[in-house]
Amino acid sequence: MSSVATSNGNTTEHRSTVPQRSSRVxxxxxxxxxxxxxxxxxxxxxxxxxxxxxxxxxxxxYDIFPYEVARFIGLTVPVIEIAVGVLLIVGLFxxxxxxxxxxRLFRHRWPHRSEQVSQSAKMS
Numbered sequence: 001m002s003s004v005a006t007s008n009g010n011t012t013e014h015r016s017t018v019p020q021r022s023s024r025v026x027x028x029x030x031x032x033x034x035x036x037x038x039x040x041x042x043x044x045x046x047x048x049x050x051x052x053x054x055x056x057x058x059x060x061x062y063d064i065f066p067y068e069v070a071r072f073i074g075l076t077v078p079v080i081e082i083a084v085g086v087l088l089i090v091g092l093f094x095x096x097x098x099x100x101x102x103x104r105l106f107r108h109r110w111p112h113r114s115e116q117v118s119q120s121a122k123m124s
Contacts, residue, residue: 034088041085048078 048055056074060067084100087093 034091034094038085038088041081041088043085045078045081045085048074049082052078 052075055078056071059065059070059074059077062070064070065073
């Protein structure tokens with residue numbers, strides 16, 4: 001609410017509908033983003049679940065973990081992606097799940113220092 005002075009010196013309170021509309025737009029955008037991200041995670045997890053060999057080979061190809069650990073990651077990450085996607089779609093734990101996946105996306109956006117060094121060595 002904001003105060004508005006009148007010509008006789010009194011102040012009156014007047015409500016603005018802008019914050020209410022802004023809040024509603026934010027809620028709708030948040031809902032759409034949450035459902036879309038959830039659907040993407042479910043689809044990505046499903047594609048990996050139906051091809052466990054390919055999923056495992058993808059993790060093994062990074063050559064970061066020993067084979068057994070990479071195999072475990074390749075088999076469990078798709079299940080976790082599906083679970084997180086369903087939680088986002090349903091709306092349970094959406095803030096925690098969203099924050100976790102923002103960090104995950106941020107981390108994967110830039111390669112680690114060792115990857116940058118090995119890529120520059122290959123180019124030389």
